[in-house]
Amino acid sequence: MEQTKKCPSCGGTMIFQPGFDSLRCQSCGHKEVIPELVSKIPVDELDFLTAQNKASHDWGMEAKVVTCKQCGAETIQNKLQLSGLCPFCGSTTVETADPAQDIMAPDGIIPFKITEKRALYIFKDWIKDRFLAPELLAENAQLNKFYGIYVPLFTFDVLTENRFTGRYSEDGRTLLRCGKFRHQVDDFPVVASKQLASDKLLLNVMKDYRTNEAKPYTPDALAGFPCEHYSIGLSEAWNSVGPDMDFYLRNQACKQNETRYLKGLDMTTEYFDLKYKYLIVPVWINSFFYDNKLYTIVINGQTGKIDGQWPKSFGTFAKKAALFFLGSFGLD
Numbered sequence: 001m002e003q004t005k006k007c008p009s010c011g012g013t014m015i016f017q018p019g020f021d022s023l024r025c026q027s028c029g030h031k032e033v034i035p036e037l038v039s040k041i042p043v044d045e046l047d048f049l050t051a052q053n054k055a056s057h058d059w060g061m062e063a064k065v066v067t068c069k070q071c072g073a074e075t076i077q078n079k080l081q082l083s084g085l086c087p088f089c090g091s092t093t094v095e096t097a098d099p100a101q102d103i104m105a106p107d108g109i110i111p112f113k114i115t116e117k118r119a120l121y122i123f124k125d126w127i128k129d130r131f132l133a134p135e136l137l138a139e140n141a142q143l144n145k146f147y148g149i150y151v152p153l154f155t156f157d158v159l160t161e162n163r164f165t166g167r168y169s170e171d172g173r174t175l176l177r178c179g180k181f182r183h184q185v186d187d188f189p190v191v192a193s194k195q196l197a198s199d200k201l202l203l204n205v206m207k208d209y210r211t212n213e214a215k216p217y218t219p220d221a222l223a224g225f226p227c228e229h230y231s232i233g234l235s236e237a238w239n240s241v242g243p244d245m246d247f248y249l250r251n252q253a254c255k256q257n258e259t260r261y262l263k264g265l266d267m268t269t270e271y272f273d274l275k276y277k278y279l280i281v282p283v284w285i286n287s288f289f290y291d292n293k294l295y296t297i298v299i300n301g302q303t304g305k306i307d308g309q310w311p312k313s314f315g316t317f318a319k320k321a322a323l324f325f326l327g328s329f330g331l332d
């Protein structure tokens with residue numbers, strides 16, 4: 001959702017200012033610190049089993065869901081806000097659907113720390129040695145613009161009890177160890193955006209948040225920034241942790257005894273006391289078309305970590321141009 005707030009001294013529009021935990025008037029520069037973002041109040045962990053009844057649906061404003069006709073992404077915006085471009089595919093064919101009253105509101109927020117200017121700097125540095133970078137930048141104006149958006153992220157806290165059997169080698173012999181250990185998992189992240197979770201490179205950027213720095217949710221931090229509606233629900237998110245959690249717990253097993261187990265560590269895990277937080281987290285996103293294919297680059301709005309897709313070969317247009325160029329030489 002994009003919040004619209006009026007400036008108390010001139011009536012202009014206040015928007016969130018990345019890096020300053022505050023709102024800034026676009027007309028007169030008047031600044032207001034957002035109290036929630038400078039508070040020391042931690043974001044509550046909620047009990048998973050009673051989640052459905054207790055979850056808040058209050059976004060702190062009248063909100064609407066905007067659906068992109070081209071890629072299907074759903075964003076939540078202030079009802080008064082005009083719908084602009086889709087940040088995921090750059091399409092202008094966005095369509096307003098329902099009011100957002102039944103959509104779970106977030107418990108916490110990580111505000112933008114990285115400014116758009118800084119994001120562009122990080123991006124230019126990242127593409128420096130990439131294929132056709134200067135040509136694509138000159139040819140495609142969309143590449144010079146990043147969109148700021150908040151993306152849904154669930155984090156899970158859970159107590160695990162693990163039993164394992166593993167082989168390891170010591171002094172040239174292979175030994176067997178059976179063991180068990182308890183481990184409290186804290187803030188295990190699951191990105192609740194299908195758009196971003198489907199790509200490994202983008203996902204790595206999205207797993208880089210310092211979630212312990214999250215603040216209680218406030219609609220003020222969304223002034224000027226839309227928020228993506230989660231496309232992966234809470235239960236679905238928890239059900240999807242399997243392979244990642246397994247990998248993480250196997251590493252814990254190795255740490256417990258400072259042992260490097262050989263392949264095929266056998267482990268069973270029981271889970272207790274599952275809790276979660278629903279956060280929205282900041283990302284700068286750039287989607288562009290090259291040779292009819294959509295490429296997406298994301299920058300973590302808190303840490304500045306960047307990754308994404310980049311063309312690896314000439315597009316049809318560039319190929320034709322190159323052939324024409326070579327051809328005109330051949331005629332002389």
Ligand SMILES: [Zn+2]
Nearest residue numbers: 007010025028
């Ligand atoms: Zn003002």
Ligand SMILES: [Zn+2]
Nearest residue numbers: 068071086089
């Ligand atoms: Zn779209």
